[in-house]
Each structure stands twice: as C-alpha cells, then as structure tokens.
Amino acid sequence: MQKYSGFGLLKHALSHHENWQRVWRNPTPRTHYDVIIIGGGGHGLATAYYLAKEHGITNVAVIEKGYLGGGNTARNTTIVRSNYLWDEAAHLYEHALKLWEGLSQDLNYNVMFSQRGVLNLGHTLQDMRDIQRRVNANRLNGIDGEVLDAKQVQEIVPIMDCSANRRYPVMGASWQPRGGVARHDAVAWGFARAADRLGVDLIQQCEVVDIQVEDGAATAVVTKQHGTIKAGRIGCVVAGNSSVLAQMAGFRLPLESHPLQALVSEPIKPVLDTVVMSNHVHGYISQADKGDLVIGAGIDGYNGYGQRGSYPTIEHTVQAIVELFPIFSRVRMNRQWGGIVDTCPDACPIISDTPVENLFFNCGWGTGGFKATPGSGHVFAATLAKGEAHELAKPFSMYRFYDGALIDEHGAAGVAH
Amino acid sequence: MFHIYCPYCEEHREEEEFHAKGQAHIARPPAPDDCSDREWGEFLYFRDNPRGLHHELWVHAAGCRKFFNITRDTQTYEIRETYKIGDQPAVSTNPDQ
C-alpha cells in the first residue's frame, strides 16, 4: 500500500497525480468467510480493521447495502467526548477516545481529530448538580473534566452570551479538553483503506435480504446482488436498520429508529474554537474546519426511516443556537439533513450476543455513535473473535433489558451527542 | 411536518399539537406478577420498529388530550389512517393480508 505523507504528495504532484493507487479493492465476494460484518459504516469498518489487526482474522467481509460510510457516519455532527456519567459507559467511551488519540497515525490517514474541547452547559441549579456529579465520576474514572462557572465559560467562548438576562442564563459547564471533533468521512475511509490492506473484502452495493439460521445458529447471509455467502460468525452493525436485520433472524430488539436532524451554516471564518452543547436549551454547535457551523439537537419523536425529520425540530434547534449566540442571528443556514438513529431505552448501546448463535449485534448507539467508532469496533472485534463479549462490552448485553440492569445515560446524553 | 387527523377533534391539525408515543396496541399484561423478567422486559422495551407500516400511538397533547392510533409508513411518512383507542386498524401491517 502506498504510504501517505507530505513527501508522497509532492512526488505525486510531479506526476500530475496520475499514479495514486486505489484506496481499496472492489472484490468479488468469496463463498465463505470466517466473519461477515453486515454494515460498512464507521463501526463496521473499524470492527473489520481490528479483527484483522488485533486478532489476525483476515478472512472477513464487510457487506454494505450502499456505499462505505454512507449512513450515520456521513450524517453526524462529529463530536467526540467520553464524559459519560455511569462507569460502564464512561469506560467504553474513554476506551474509544484513547484510540482516537493515535488514530490518524495508526491508519496512516488523517481523520482530522481535533481535540478542541467540549463544553456541556448548565442552565439550572439541577443542571449544575448533575454536572458536578458527572465530572466527579469522570475524574475518578480517570477521564479529564472540570466544572466551570459562567465566567470561566465566557473566557473559553467569548462570543457566547453568558449574561444573566437570557431566558435561561448559562450558570456553568462541564469541560472536557480532550473532547473535540473529527472528519467523519475520513474515519470511514481510513478504516476501510487499512482493513482492505489487511485483506478484508469490502463489498459495496450488496444488500442483505436474509440471515440463514439452522438449528438456532446463523450460518450465512443471503444478499440481493451476490446470493448466499456463508460465515462462521456474523456481526451486525447497521445503525438505522438494526430492527430490520434482527427481524430477518427472527427476534426483536429494544430499539426504536428515529430521525435525527442536523444542519450547517454557510462557511464563515473561524469564530468558534470549541464544541458547545446544551441539554437545557437543547442544541449544540461546533465549527468545522471548512468554516461551517455544525448544529444539531434532539431526535424527532416518531419512528422514521426516511432520513428526514420535521421542520419544527429545526426551528427549535436554531432558536436554541440564537439564544446562546445572538451574534449568529444574521449568519445563514445552508443545508439540513437527517439520519436514522436506533435509540435504546437507556440511551446506551447494545453490544451483544443474541438468541441466535454466532450472530452478534452492535447497535442502539442512538445519537452518540460516532464518538465511539474506534472503541466500538475494537470491543466488537474482540467479541466476534472470541465468541463472547469483551470485558468492556459485557454490561451492554441486550439481556440487560430483561433483568433490569440498565445504564441510564439520558441525563448525560439528553441532547443528541 | 406532519398534518394529522385527530379522530376525536375530527380535524386535521399540525404535528406541533401532537406527541408520538411509540408502538400502538401494546397491552399491559393482565397479571404482571405472573410474568417472568423476560416477559416483563419484552413488554417494557422490545418493539417491532418496522421499516414500513407501523401502528403507533399518538396524543393530541396541545389539543383534546386524547390518545389515538395512527397507521403510518415509517419510510415515506405517509399516514394511512388514524383511529380511536379501542378500534382496530383497517390497514394491515401484515404483508400477507
């Protein structure tokens, strides 16, 4: 594989960029794989990469209905942080954050992980109590975090209106300096390129229409374009379609699929250097390297697979942003879009074996999957390799919804991401 | 933004007056104490979540405060029917019917 570097770029410039290699092959699927991963989004590609890299399992296919990284990977607002409340979630997301920190070098692909810090604002006394609780838990879990008062918040974000005369004045915030944003497409492409290099077959434009189950065990996937492909183990990583795939295998999941909308402004010169999130006024914002303000909020209340939501959600989100940043009132919104998020009742994911043997699911990340991409892939790869849950994945079994051991992150994940 | 017919008000109103409340026709088990953890978990959390026709519960929150059901396509967002609590849907989600 060609190694990417500044020198390489110079070399290729001299030959008019005519000799760049393909980033990945376009293979014809084999008849049997040790592991088939359904879903070529960030999580699925990361799973494939770590299966090959960490576990030496390279007879692996990633089967993608559309194009690589075309689902929620392509549609999210790219926030990365690990300041979750409960130990189980905090450890999982911190595992991911640590992987983020060396990811560009590991993949030899610049995913533009930018640790510009994440502020979660508090606007009420109860918000501030919750922030204290969460930051204290983060600290004792070894995760960076600070509680800031309104004045300190103002210093970090001078353009935000932190005055007392707003409807819900900013009282303070939690601050995770190691949080930030990354370039979402690059994450998928970087994992894809690295997985391909290790021998993983990336099969695009291939839709799984059935999962074959014999004697309670999954044995193969049936695809629309390439027929039946046998597999030792199958990992399903299809955010936005998890319930549909589960139904093929004959069981249900504790999920609802909802539209999650986001929007961007026109590109403007750098004006916001960190990520600002507010559960209470319900919106969050960062500025992409391209200059767009990237904005989002919560899900639409109804189930929806349409990759679009309702206009009032956009209105409320923009209202929240203008309330926090009145100076953005004259800036203009360029475009909006929607993804499909599989939400779990406790706002935590499912990384789990299933009632069908050899079939594993990684789903239910709700609005916060992007930030977990490397960690999710890493623990799911271990789970698929060994046939039993990785230590960090154990609390995220789907069976917690029977015994009641939920990990209720609604407080920490209340606003999308 | 959806335009929703409230079967109680007998009028179309804007989505902003309503709240979606998830899958419809999930009855509380008549004898909860006889349920296993698994059965109770199924009732509490597990849902069909189909891509396609979905019978779902809504409430006219900023209107008559009545709960009612909608059969809606979760892919196209087309509303096929709305009907009162206690009524059965006329549009089936079962493709065999």
Place this chain on the structure above:
Amino acid sequence: MTQKNRLQSGGRIDRTRPLPFEYNGKRYTGFAGDTLASALLANGVDLVGRSFKYSRPRGIVAAGADEPNAIMQLGASEATQVPNVRATQQELYEGLVAHSTNGWPSTEFDLMGYLGKVGGRMMPPGFYYKTFMYPQAMWDTYEKYIRKAAGLGRSPLENDPDRYDHVNQHADVMVVGGGPSGLSAALVAARSGARVILADEQAEFGGMLLHSDEQIDGVAAVEWVADRVRALGEMDNVLLLPRSTVNGYHDHNFLTIHQRLSDHLSDRAPQGQVRQRIHRVRARWVVLASGAIERPLVYGNNDLPGCMLASAVSTYIKRYAVVPGQRLVLMTTNDYGYRAAFDWQDAGHAIAAIVDTRTNPDGEAVSMVRDRGLNLITGAAVIEVTGGNRVSGVVIADIDEGGGRVTGKPYSLACDTVASAGGWSPTVHLSCHTGSRPEWRDDIAAFVPGKGVQQQLVAGAVNGSYALAACLEEGARQGAQAAINAGFEVDLEQLPIPSARNVEEWPAMPLFHVPHTKPTSRAPKQFVDYQTDVTAAAVELATREGFESIEHVKRYTAMGFGTDQGKLGNINGMAIAAKSMNKSIPETGTTIFRPNYTPVTFGAIAGRHCNELFDPKRLTAMHGWHQQHGAKFEDVGQWKRAWYFPQPGESMRQALDRECRATRESVGIMDASTLGKIDIQGRDAREFLGRVYSNAWAKLGVGKCRYGLMCGEDGMVFDDGVTSCLAEDHFLMTTTTGGAAHVLEWLELYHQTEWPELEVYFNTVTDHWATMSIAGPRSRELLAELTDDIDLGRDAFNFMEWRSGTVAGVPARIFRISFTGELSFEINVQANYGLYVWEKLFEHGKKYNLTPYGTETMHILRAEKGFIIAGQDTDGSVTPLDLGMGWCVANQKPFSYIGKRGMAREDCVKPQRKQLVGLKSRDPQVVIPEGSQAVDDPNQPLPMRMLGHVTSSYYSANLERSIAMGFVRGGHDRMGDTVYYPQADGTVIEAEICSPIFLDPKGERQNV
C-alpha cells in the same frame, strides 16, 4: 467612477435614481433596479473574489441563485454584517457596503494567489487526508492554518438589531416560481376561486421573460407579465410573494418560504419593520414551476473573470442594460445559447465568434447567425481561455461529434468575454426534498423531478419543457389540475392558454466536459465547481482512487458543498465521474438535494422565539411581591421560583441561615403555587390512585391527605406528592413543579389506553390556585388571626388533614401537611386572591417575625428531615426501596400497581444496590459538595470504585452543622461506616453514613 459598461438605454433600471454604494472601500454608483452584481459589472469590476483553495481570481459567472463566485460580506456596521451574500441576488440600495470575502491582503493584490499557483499542484482532492499527520502533536498547528484559509465571510460580532417573524399560511394551490409557467398556473388556479400563493425569489415576477424578446398573446413578454401580475394582485384569494424563496418542501405538503422584506431597502430594517419573514405554508396542492439553471461548459481556465453563462450575459444586457465586456466568444451546445450573442450584438458590441460544439447545426438560430453575418464555427470548442485577471483570448479546436476528443489543430482568438451555454438543468431541488428521486431524461440530457410522493405537479422548464409555448401551456394545465385536485372547478375544455411562437430548435448536444489536447490531469484546470475549487481532474482522480459512488466523489472532492450547493457544477461533475468509470449518468445517479434551496438567515428561522420569548415564563400570583422583596429566582421548568430572599448586605448563606432559623423558631412562609395540581374526579378515582401510586389509597377518608410515590412500569420513582381526598369521588393530586405536565399525560395514558372502564376524569388546576405554605411553631397562631370558620385546634384539625373555610375572608382550602417537619399549613386560594391573602398574612405576621423563604431554604428544611426531592434525590434509576421508603410500598394491594413488577426484576432486588442514606462530614463545618462521589479507599488507583454520589447537601443553621444525603452501595446496612469524597482540588472529605433524618426523628414538631 463612471458606469463604463452601462448602455444608454434599455433595461429595467431607473436611470433617474442613481444609487451610490461602496465595494472594497471604493465608491461606485448604480441605479435603482440593479443588483449588486449588475452594478459592479456596469462599473467594470471584473474581480469579485479569490477561490478558497487555489486563490485564483474570480468574476461574476451567473445572474441568480446559481452564482458561485460573487460571495460578498455585506453590512455598514458591525451589528449588521451579513456573510456570504450572493451579489447576484442582492438588490442595490443607497449606501450599500460590500466587501469581497477571500484574498489577502486584498482581492486585487493577492499574495495567496502566488502560493495557490505554486502549491496548487500539491492540493489534489483529499490532500489533507494524506498529510498533516506527522508528527501527531503538530496537527493542532496545521489545523489552525487550514481553518484560517477556509470559510468565506465572517460572522458579525455584535447582536442583530433586526427582528424576524413567522406567518402560518394555508393555500389550496401553492405555485413555486413566477416565470411564464408559474404565472400561467397561478392565474388559472386563482380564477377557480382557490386560495393561491405565488412565490418567487426575485424582486419582480416574470423569470426569464424579464430579459426575453419573445411575444405572448401578441404583446411583448414583459407587458404580458405586467398584465398577469396586475390581474393576480387584484384578486383577494391570491397572495403574491416576491423576494420570497421557497426553501424547503417538507412532509404532507408543508413548505417554508423565506421572504426578504427589507434587504433591498437598507442595511437594517427600517424602524418598526421586520427584516425577514418565514411563511410556513400548508398547501393542498403544489405546482412546482421553479424553472431551470443553465449549465456552464467545463474547459481549461474556465474560471477566469470574463467567463460567464450565456443566459447571464443576456440577463445583464437586457434586464440591467449592462454589457459585461467588449468582445465576446460564445460557446454553445444548443440553439438557445445563441440569444446571448444576438443580445450582445444588438447592444452594439463586437462578437469574435460563435463556437457551436455540434457538428452540423442547422436550425433557426443558425440561419439568424448567417443573416447577421456573424463568425460561426461549428464542430469545435473553446478548449481553454488565456488571460491574467481577465480573459484575453481563447484557444479553439475542432472536436469529434461525440465531444470526446480534440480533432483539429488549436488556434487562438482574442476576446475579453466567453459565454458558455451547456444546456439546462431543471431546478429539481424542491421535489428532491420530499424524498422523490429525480429521473434522467436522455432526450434533454438532464434530470427532471421523479414521480411525486406528495400532492405535487410540475410545469415548464423544471419538467424539461423549455420552449416558451410549452411552459405557458403546461403552466395553465397544471394550475387547472391543481385547483381541480384541491376541490375547485375548472373547465378544461375552455382553458385559456397563452400563445407564443414555437421556435424550431436543432437538437442540443450533451457535452459535460470539453476535451483538451492534453489529458485532463495535465490540461489547464477545468473547473466543475467554482466555489469549492473542484476540477474535472479532481473528479477523475477521485474515481481512479476508488471513490466510485457519486456520494463518495462528492464527499472526497467537496463538489456541491459550497453555498450554491452545486447548482452549476453537480451535473457536469456527475457526468465526468460517470464517464471516467464507463458508466451512464443514470447508473451513476445523483446526489440528493436537501433544504435549503438557498441559505436562510438563522434569525428568520428563529423568528420571535428568542430572548424573552425563547420559552414561556410562568409566574405565580405573588411573583411581583417576591421581586419587590429582593428575591433571587431559580428556573424550575418554565417557572420562575423564588430561590431566597437576601436582605441588603446579606450573603446567600446568611440569608438561608436566617430563613431556616426563623421558620423553625417562629414561622416562615413559602410560595408553593408552582407545584402541579391535578383535580381527579369520578366513581373510580380512588381505584385509579391505587394503581398509579405505590402505596395504598383504599382507606383514605374524606378530609385526609396522603403522600404518594409514583413509579414507572420499570419500578423507578419518577414523581411524588400529596393527594387529598376532597370527597368520596374527588381527589386533589399534587406533583413536583417540573413533573406536572408529564404526570397528567401519564394518568391520561393509563386511563385512555389501559383502563377506559374506570370512570375517572383529570384536569389540571395548577394555575387556578395560589398556594402559600406557612411553617413553624407559631404558624397556627398566625393562621388563627385570619380565619374564624376553621377550628385549627390540634385535635380538631389533625396532621395530614385538610379543611375548607376562609382565610382573610377569601374561600380557601387549608392542608395541614408539612415538607419542613414543622407544624405547617398550606393555604390554597383562588389564584387572583393569592397576593391579597399573602399580604394579609404579612400584615398579621410581623409580630411572629413571619419570614418569606424560597426553594433553597425549603431544600434545607426538608433535608434536615430526610425528605426526598424527586429529580434531585432520584434520577430514574432508583426504586422506592433504594430510597429507604419501603413504608410507601403496598405490595399487598390486590391490583398490581404500576412499578410493582418492575421493581421485582433481578437487578432491582440484588444486594449492593445504591441506597439513599444520610451523611455527616467529619468536620461539621464542611459541606460536602453535591455531586461528590463516595469511595471506600481514597488512595486507590484510577479508575476508582465509586459507591454513589451526594444528592443533597447543605449547611444546617438549626443543627449548626452540615448535613447531606446521598447514595452509597448497600448503604442501608452500613450505618456508622466512613466513606470518602475525593475532590477536584485533591482534598478528601470524610463522612459518616447515618440516617437521613437529622432532626426530630419521631416527628413530634409537626404534630404539636
């Protein structure tokens, strides 16, 4: 400066109204009717910006929403800055101030341009993914420079002085676009009586007719437009919205229109006026008549100032009387493009050549060229232009019939303007917003709206019908059909269809990429998307590298990600990608357009819902009194609640200590009006309560009150409150302040969906009552002064009972309940008497040192008693047993109440759950910060094993020590144990686990 490119006559500008304006610090003059773009061109300004990646000089290309280059910073003051305004869409007004957005130190003299020339070759698509990785720590630095280079305009740094609003509209027929098709459709629909909205993004209706020589019904097109607009304007059932862009087409025929009310008048809206408005339209039927956008041709250096769209050239000449150059070369693939040359010639300017890429074109246009004696070159193309900051010449060469390669020897021709006409792309954007996929039509080499998924019709150019006669006819027919579909009558037999001459056109040639003698990778840059600096070579490289999905191509190259969202470039880019992969365009497909069609001001989307109106404020009847008495407030839900009442010079702690002491020693008063109150009536009300509360309600007698815990089906506590039995079939439930609405919906949910057989009715009465809680040993004495019809005696009016009577002569319900542990009465009166009764209490309260207190003192007093606050001491993961409130659970009730089964699940009954306990810090003066996390060993390595957090913690003046409540794993069995709370500053607070009831454990004080 003179307007050197302005014609002496013609155009739709008002030469009697000169308008001075400023661009990049220089003063210019235009005329009323100009856009900023036409005024700049009139003044001979070629250079309007620098491209963001290669820093190449750029000029105006288009005349409308498709303009990629003329992106301006507008605004005469800091507060009125608007970034990224398209000069082609900004009407000129007196005093307008604009700046170009890229270029350093200036657009005209740009140092970055040299860097772009040198470094440009280092910047193929996705170059940033391939570098800036090493060393890892340097990325922050690289990123800083990347960020600086990106972006276009800048945000204002002061608050917006303008206002925006929203209007909800209902239409039978919504017509999008006021060109020939839209005008035709609107008039037919309106004459049927249907309510019609006609919106167009431009200042004037008419679309392309405003610069057309054609005739309709025997009169000049502009006269026909004026007549139609006049007719529509006179009809009451028609709403005409000029300067209004339909930006989004949402589900169930909901559309949003962004109307600019004053952007054409001045820097900010005139006093008292709204700057912009969003119309939120619910339409029965929609007629899309949004027209089409001309495609530029992709050739070498096609971004040099002077390269323009042919239709834009016509627009500037005919509509604005501006000829944007002296000597023109027109390159076209179709007959329509010839019009630009004719207009140019008619304006008296020179034409170097008309280059038709078709091999043997022979239509009406060609014969007109011959009649006019123009230099026509066929079967050839402009393969590249030359020049520095402006076109100075072209290189022309013969090409083969398919347009795939150069067949002849290139030769040069001098000119200063190149107009290109590459055919038309229907404006399918709105149709795509609904989820409808556009369909490719080979015959017109363009995407048209696919099968509609909503009540939508299409007419005219958006439907691929470009000829004027066809537009007029389709408009009329679709307008009629929309009206009929919406329930109105139109006689289709007698439909008046405006007539226009049918022009015989020679078939157009699909040409998306003009070949060069060199391979694309080595040819001069051939721009596909100007704003994002995407070239044909970049698109080809992306596909070579394996980015084969059109979405990958778009994302890898950034094609279509500009503020114009690829209106000019997308189709060419897709076609180039398709060709380089040996696929057809429909096989390759198209990317999907999303709202907005053109950018919309955030302020307009927010409307009035910001500042004070961001969220409703709920105030109690006594709010004004609290303000007058210096209260600090806290937000609880939408309510403003008095938090504490500091006296002059008092710190918060001093105020709280005083309020707490006064209450325990004499009497305090709190405004409790915000607590949710739900009136519950009906034969089965009692049975219902038993099902939704965890404790028993069967035996609660009339006149009695009881505390209840409400759980979800998962067994987790979500609300609590006191419910009183007013009559055998009548109860009053109270809820937490923030939970009231949710509880009411919860009750309705269970009643309507699970137990409709129960006869019970719920009504919110929160706002009906003002509630004041007087607490303290002397509260009875105080109340006795104001009521003479209730026996307040200890044995006559027991704890947890209520009475009705009068207080200060006002009918009242009095509840002897207590959230402080003191003797306490909660007085409820009709809300509009609240302030009166409150003030009466104070009149009589002086001698008892009646002290108002707020939520903070309430929290302290209840914590002294170990009473929980749902939402503070619970978080959705806590059962009644976790709270140590087993006394509030009645598992012997015959009905399996909500929560019972949930709290019996395996995880909910396991030992070592986190349980609520009292906590005493070792140092009684140290208040453990709320949110602190307990550990057994503060010296263990990270991550530590945490036991639970402090939920409530205060300094208690009454106990002269700090007190706290919190969760500790298995805490109920650990009384007397020590736990440690490591703090952020490195200190550790040591605390002893104890009962959460710190004061009066036997409850004697409330029973006096």
